[in-house]
Amino acid sequence: xxxxxxxxxxxxxxxxxxxxxxxxxxxxxxxxxxxxxxxxxxxxxxxxxxxxxxxxxxxxxxxxxxxxxxxxxxxxxxxxxxxxxxxxxxxxxxxxxxxxxxxxxxxxxxxxxxxxxxxxxxxxxxxxxxxxxxxxxxxxxxxxxxxxxxxxxxxxxxxxxxxxxxxxxxxxxxxxxxxxxxxxxxxxxxxxxxxxxxx
Amino acid sequence: xxxxxxxxxxxxxxxxxxxxxxxxxxxxxxxxxxxxxxxxxxxxxxxxxxxxxxxxxxxxxxxxxxxxxxxxxxxxxxxxxxxxxxxxxxxxxxxxxxxxxxxxxxxxxxxxxxxxxxxxxxxxxxxxxxxxxxxxxxxxxxxxxxxxxxxxxxxxxxxxxxxxxxxxxxxxxxxxxxxxxxxxxxxxxxxxxxxxxxxxxxxxxxxxxxxxxxxxxxxxxxxxxxxxxxxxxxxxxxxxxxxxxxxxxxxxxxxxxxxxxxxxxxxxxxxxxxxxxxxxxxxxxxxxxxxxxxxxxxxxxxxxxxxxxxxxxxxxxxxxxxxxxxxxxxxxxxxxxxxxxxxxxxxxxxxxxxxxxxxxxxxxxxxxxxxxxxxxxxxxxxxxxxxxxxxxxxxxxxxxxxxxxxxxxxxxxxxxxxxxxxxxxxxxxxxxxxxxxxxxxxxxxxxxxxxxxxxxxxxxxxxxxxxxxxxxxxxxxxxxxxxxxxxxxxxxxxxxxxxxxxxxxxxxxxxxxxxxxxxxxxxxxxxxxxxxxxxxxxxxxxxxxxxxxxxxxxxxxxxxxxxxxxxxxxxx
Ligand code: HEM
Numbered sequence: 001x002x003x004x005x006x007x008x009x010x011x012x013x014x015x016x017x018x019x020x021x022x023x024x025x026x027x028x029x030x031x032x033x034x035x036x037x038x039x040x041x042x043x044x045x046x047x048x049x050x051x052x053x054x055x056x057x058x059x060x061x062x063x064x065x066x067x068x069x070x071x072x073x074x075x076x077x078x079x080x081x082x083x084x085x086x087x088x089x090x091x092x093x094x095x096x097x098x099x100x101x102x103x104x105x106x107x108x109x110x111x112x113x114x115x116x117x118x119x120x121x122x123x124x125x126x127x128x129x130x131x132x133x134x135x136x137x138x139x140x141x142x143x144x145x146x147x148x149x150x151x152x153x154x155x156x157x158x159x160x161x162x163x164x165x166x167x168x169x170x171x172x173x174x175x176x177x178x179x180x181x182x183x184x185x186x187x188x189x190x191x192x193x194x195x196x197x198x199x
Numbered sequence: 200x201x202x203x204x205x206x207x208x209x210x211x212x213x214x215x216x217x218x219x220x221x222x223x224x225x226x227x228x229x230x231x232x233x234x235x236x237x238x239x240x241x242x243x244x245x246x247x248x249x250x251x252x253x254x255x256x257x258x259x260x261x262x263x264x265x266x267x268x269x270x271x272x273x274x275x276x277x278x279x280x281x282x283x284x285x286x287x288x289x290x291x292x293x294x295x296x297x298x299x300x301x302x303x304x305x306x307x308x309x310x311x312x313x314x315x316x317x318x319x320x321x322x323x324x325x326x327x328x329x330x331x332x333x334x335x336x337x338x339x340x341x342x343x344x345x346x347x348x349x350x351x352x353x354x355x356x357x358x359x360x361x362x363x364x365x366x367x368x369x370x371x372x373x374x375x376x377x378x379x380x381x382x383x384x385x386x387x388x389x390x391x392x393x394x395x396x397x398x399x400x401x402x403x404x405x406x407x408x409x410x411x412x413x414x415x416x417x418x419x420x421x422x423x424x425x426x427x428x429x430x431x432x433x434x435x436x437x438x439x440x441x442x443x444x445x446x447x448x449x450x451x452x453x454x455x456x457x458x459x460x461x462x463x464x465x466x467x468x469x470x471x472x473x474x475x476x477x478x479x480x481x482x483x484x485x486x487x488x489x490x491x492x493x494x495x496x497x498x499x500x501x502x503x504x505x506x507x508x509x510x511x512x513x514x515x516x517x518x519x520x521x522x523x524x525x526x527x528x529x530x531x532x533x534x535x536x537x538x539x540x541x542x543x544x545x546x547x548x549x550x551x552x553x554x555x556x557x558x559x560x561x562x563x564x565x566x567x568x569x570x571x572x573x574x575x576x577x578x579x580x581x582x583x584x585x586x587x588x589x590x591x592x593x594x595x596x597x598x599x600x601x602x603x604x605x606x607x608x609x610x611x612x613x614x615x616x617x618x619x620x621x622x623x624x625x626x627x628x629x630x631x632x633x634x635x636x637x638x639x640x641x642x643x644x645x646x647x648x649x650x651x652x653x654x655x656x657x658x659x660x661x662x663x664x665x666x667x668x669x670x671x672x673x674x675x676x677x678x679x680x681x682x683x684x685x686x687x688x689x690x691x692x693x694x695x696x697x698x699x700x701x702x703x704x705x706x707x708x709x710x711x712x713x714x715x716x717x718x719x720x721x722x723x724x725x726x727x728x729x730x731x732x733x734x735x736x737x738x739x740x741x742x743x744x745x746x747x748x749x750x751x752x753x754x755x756x757x758x759x760x761x762x763x764x765x766x767x768x769x770x771x
Contacts, residue, residue: 019388029422122443138443138445142433
């Protein structure tokens with residue numbers, strides 16, 4: 001019976017994974033809406049191109065590299081977890097968290113750089129001459145800022161998972177943490193071209 | 200095959216049993232009690248401003264003078280509290296927690312700890328909303344829809360110092376709502392995962408009771424539609440607190456953007472509340488008509504269609520916000536189309552009643568009352584859905600009357616039907632029938648008295664969100680002045696008669712007749728558990744053989760066939 005198979009096949013998705021997937025869908029909708037709002041404004045104001053000249057492709061690119069690396073290491077961590085190789089898993093998880101740390105460090109440097117140049121959340125200097133341009137920076141900070149908070153949240157999650165997993169407890173959570181980490185990565189893959197490349 | 204049974208043990212201490220419980224039944228009841236408390240807050244606010252409308256300038260009993268600022272704050276908070284802090288805990292979190300695990304035949308939610316956390320976050324969000332009344336400058340008063348530029352400017356934060364900026368009207372309002380969303384999202388994940396993964400053996404998708412379907416569709420609708428508003432609220436908060444220009448036209452921002460983000464959530468939200476209420480009716484009506492629910496599968500498909508449509512009707516709230524007329528046509532048509540699936544659901548209820556052996560029990564009376572009232576709400580909505588009429592009626596009491604005719608039945612009639620129906624199950628006691636009947640009539644009649652007259656005031660041009668009308672000569676004349684008074688008196692009777700309900704709960708819990716397992720001869724699984732169900736609900740877990748609505752089946756001796764009854768039904 002078709003009905004029977006549906007109910008059985010759905011039940012085969014483990015509970016935790018299903019929960020994390022739903023969480024990810026929720027998060028993607030939130031970020032998706034921000035991106036849509038940004039695009040609507042961007043299309044309305046071609047003059048934003050001037051502002052995008054000032055975002056640092058170098059820092060953005062560096063961070064893309066860091067995050068992609070971390071996605072690789074978390075996959076390796078999960079592989080190791082599946083093989084019950086705790087030492088290797090633990091090493092890869094810590095590397096992932098460390099990548100997150102580097103990401104945040106680079107982000108802070110980048111922010112310091114932009115703030116030094118007068119581009120802040122409200123950009124008071126810019127407001128006097130180019131009020132519409134100032135709103136670009138509001139979007140820049142809200143999008144990257146919210147993303148950075150998620151990086152931090154992902155790091156904390158992975159750390160909590162690591163505390164247990166390194167002793168062999170709740171190893172399946174490595175995969176769940178990894179799923180979340182991939183989402184953080186995915187969002188960045190959207191933000192990077194939108195804010196740093198499209199100039 | 201051996202059926203597994205619950206291995207968890209019931210917690211013993213008072214704290215773990217009643218307060219920090221992870222048991223879905225306790226959490227569901229906690230949600231409902233919190234909702235009742237918030238309903239008292241929201242109702243009191245309504246009493247105060249309703250009194251002010253009928254007797255402007257007079258001192259209000261139990262309150263005192265109401266100035267314009269506070270009028271606005273009260274209307275705003277009344278709206279938000281009734282929708283998100285009463286409707287949601289009653290119908291979605293409350294009913295969902297109580298019913299989903301029992302009706303699908305399992306011991307608890309998929310993530311019990313997460314479930315407990317969502318309740319506590321919800322409680323904090325309620326406290327934030329109430330606390331906002333006591334910060335310097337008072338609560339937010341920019342309308343429950345939070346439209347910028349008003350909400351984005353510091354104007355409604357009547358306290359200039361930076362730190363107190365954060366602890367003032369708008370940020371606290373946004374914070375309260377945001378926490379509520381977090382709690383609902385966590386709860387929603389739990390509902391969906393539980394329903395997908397934890398169903399009893401044999402509980403195939405089309406053996407799931409209607410209300411569980413509807414709760415899940417509602418949850419899904421909520422989770423899809425809330426994201427944009429979360430994003431919009433973050434921008435609004437920054438506009439308000441830090442001074443960014445997301446919604447400031449002088450800096451390229453667009454206030455209408457927020458309206459889109461708000462109603463993208465706001466309109467599906469009314470279906471999020473409506474669906475569980477319809478689900479309650481879908482459980483009650485077959486039981487007390489002793490007939491299978493008419494077109495069970497079709498209703499599920501219809502409501503899935505409605506859920507999809509619900510995210511493409513939002514701009515009908517913005518017909519006069521200067522949106523493109525072509526867009527207005529699109530949303531008019533969408534709005535009128537979405538009434539088709541819901542009309543389908545209602546027709547199926549009618550068809551279920553048709554020729555049934557109807558038992559006029561308390562839950563049935565409430566369910567019938569719901570159908571009658573919602574009909575008026577729905578039909579007036581059809582008028583408003585056409586942009587030509589809406590441009591005339593927008594922002595008048597016609598709209599206020601319309602959405603109260605939909606929201607009040609949904610939130611309160613839905614809640615009361617559910618309480619009168621499931622009270623015996625969760626407490627093991629029967630509610631007093633006579634008091635229940637008095638309560639029904641003293642809610643049904645005063646409700647109509649309160650809101651029916653407002654249709655006329657609205658058509659005469661009376662605007663909402665205005666605290667006194669002395670300079671409007673078209674309103675300050677008979678019969679509209681009398682209508683205002685009638686409406687207020689109706690509202691007061693309506694609120695006072697709710698004490699009958701509270702008294703009934705209280706007295707029945709103490710002295711009520713003991714309830715057996717299945718007092719209404721019902722099929723669904725929760726009635727096959729003990730009343731009240733023990734920790735872990737079932738022992739052993741049930742196995743499901745039948746759909747939920749096999750009433751008066753010709754090949755069964757009893758006129759009902761519990762879902763876990765292994766007898767074979769002959770289909771002819
Ligand atoms: C207890 C009975 C109730 C009474 C007497 C009542 C009365 C009112 C009145 C007179 C207004 C319009 C005030 C104005 O525009 O100046 C209003 C607004 C509103 N009510 Fe109610 N109401 C009741 C219950 C409810 C319920 C159950 C809900 C929803 C679940 C609800 C949701 C709203 C909303 C969303 C608004 C609009 C607030 C705004 O304009 O920002 N009310 N109510």
